Amino acid sequence: MTNKDLSKLVDDMIKETGVTKTFISNKLEISRQAFDNLMAKKQFSVDDANKILNVIGYEIDSISTRKI
Secondary structure (H helix, E strand, C coil): CCCCCCCCHHHEEEEEECCCCCHHHHHHCCHHHHHHHHHHCCCCHHHHHHHHHHHCCCCCCCCCCCCC
């Protein structure tokens, strides 16, 4: 899973729950622009994802890889 895939997964979860990004940014005590920058950063990490997902009651507990 790439950083972009992880960011998209978080974005999809946000949309699925119906919670606004403004609400999440307020809970994280950052501006909406800072939230958008966080979601778009190249090195979006599992920690970043969980920080956001925890606000809406979710977390990523594992990401596995396999050889193809």
